[in-house]
Amino acid sequence: MTGPGSNGIDRAGEPPGSRLPRVLVVDDDPGMRSVIRRTLKKAGFASVEAADGREAVATFRAGNLDVVLLDVGLPDLDGYEVLRSFRLEAPDSYIPVIMVTGRGSPQDVAEGLAIGAQDYLAKPFHPEELLARVNSALRVKSLHDALVEKAAELEKLGRIDGLTGIHNRRHMDEVLKSRAAAVRRHGEPAGALLVDIDHFKAVNDTRGHSVGDDVLRFVAAILSDGIRSEDDLGRWGGEEFLVLLPATGATGVATLAARLRAAVAASEPHPGLSVTVSIGGAVTFDGDAQALIDAADRALYAAKNGGRDRVVMDEASLVLRGVIGLGSPVVFDQVVQSAEAALRRPVRGPIPRRRSPGG
Numbered sequence: 598m599t600g601p602g603s604n605g606i607d608r609a610g611e612p613p614g615s616r617l618p619r620v621l622v623v624d625d626d627p628g629m630r631s632v633i634r635r636t637l638k639k640a641g642f643a644s645v646e647a648a649d650g651r652e653a654v655a656t657f658r659a660g661n662l663d664v665v666l667l668d669v670g671l672p673d674l675d676g677y678e679v680l681r682s683f684r685l686e687a688p689d690s691y692i693p694v695i696m697v698t699g700r701g702s703p704q705d706v707a708e709g710l711a712i713g714a715q716d717y718l719a720k721p722f723h724p725e726e727l728l729a730r731v732n733s734a735l736r737v738k739s740l741h742d743a744l745v746e747k748a749a750e751l752e753k754l755g756r757i758d759g760l761t762g763i764h765n766r767r768h769m770d771e772v773l774k775s776r777a778a779a780v781r782r783h784g785e786p787a788g789a790l791l792v793d794i795d796h797f798k799a800v801n802d803t804r805g806h807s808v809g810d811d812v813l814r815f816v817a818a819i820l821s822d823g824i825r826s827e828d829d830l831g832r833w834g835g836e837e838f839l840v841l842l843p844a845t846g847a848t849g850v851a852t853l854a855a856r857l858r859a860a861v862a863a864s865e866p867h868p869g870l871s872v873t874v875s876i877g878g879a880v881t882f883d884g885d886a887q888a889l890i891d892a893a894d895r896a897l898y899a900a901k902n903g904g905r906d907r908v909v910m911d912e913a914s915l916v917l918r919g920v921i922g923l924g925s926p927v928v929f930d931q932v933v934q935s936a937e938a939a940l941r942r943p944v945r946g947p948i949p950r951r952r953s954p955g956g
């Protein structure tokens with residue numbers, strides 16, 4: 598019961614058919630290296646070899662290893678120094694290191710374990726014991742890798758809105774910060790849209806909450822389909838969505854807003870039911886994230902007050918860039934209207950499939 602596959606940890610926990618577990622054998626004695634190589638090969642492992650500490654560190658740096666068998670007595674660096682270098686090279690990766698030593702005093706063992714060795718093997722050793730220790734180290738590595746994967750999955754789930762499948766507010770807050778920082782660094786403007794479903798309470802009241810949920814999913818999918826891959830979309834509140842547009846000026850922001858508004862208005866989220874959205878758009882030139890959201894929010898408020906089912910751009914965002922003069926919203930209305938006319942594309946039919954977030 599010593600080879601890979603005999604313990605349920607086939608191929609170091611990777612899917613069957615992928616590469617053999619790869620063991621780095623560090624020993625200055627060519628005879629010892631060849632004994633270990635043959636033992637590993639018979640048991641179905643691949644091995645690479647290093648004859649001194651520097652070569653060991655270089656091979657470790659090249660990566661693609663599952664276990665290291667590390668001789669303590671090496672001609673240049675000793676095994677402990679090599680182990681410390683490994684940990685410096687890759688503090689976050691977990692590649693178990695088994696110290697192999699002829700000394701093996703309790704102090705040696707303690708020192709090796711203290712600096713992060715996974716296990717100890719005293720020379721001379723029986724091949725069975727070597728393989729048992731390698732297999733046990735692989736088992737630990739595969740558990741470790743599974744935990745890391747799980748943690749990454751959980752981290753991803755923590756950024757997704759459970760109802761709509763698009764990003765949640767927590768994620769959008771972070772994207773907003775990084776987009777604002779990019780504006781400060783590169784001086785290119787960035788835009789934001791706040792999209793709020795009109796009279797959504799009435800949908801819940803007349804059709805029921807679960808139809809309301811369907812409508813939210815539907816609108817999220819339309820928005821998701823309507824943005825570019827470099828834009829970010831998230832659920833900002835109950836029936837309110839945020840779109841962030843990197844490297845985009847007022848005209849680009851208004852054009853996208855017009856397209857999204859038209860797509861929602863032309864859609865039929867549920868048989869016999871249509872909804873509209875009001876959109877507030879704004880642009881930041883100085884990378885003040887809070888001011889950007891506040892401006893989009895004011896514009897959204899103006900869109901609601903103006904009768905809903907419309908796009909309003911924050912005036913300051915436009916004035917600053919000379920798109921309009923102060924007090925001339927009419928000119929801007931024309932920008933939005935011509936964008937809408939050019940880009941209108943009716944969306945009807947069953948609820949579109951959710952696009953995976955980040956895609």
Ligand code: GH3
Nearest residue numbers: 793794795796797798799801806809810835836901
């Ligand atoms: P307005 O045009 O002014 O935006 O009106 P409104 O009715 O859309 O806005 P209001 O803020 O009065 O109501 C929002 C509604 O959205 C009330 C709330 O119950 C509903 N809502 C929020 N989150 C969810 C959800 O996850 N599912 C459902 N079905 N409804 C939700």
Ligand code: MG
Nearest residue numbers: 793794795797
């Ligand atoms: Mg609303």
Ligand code: MG
Nearest residue numbers: 793835836837
């Ligand atoms: Mg709202």
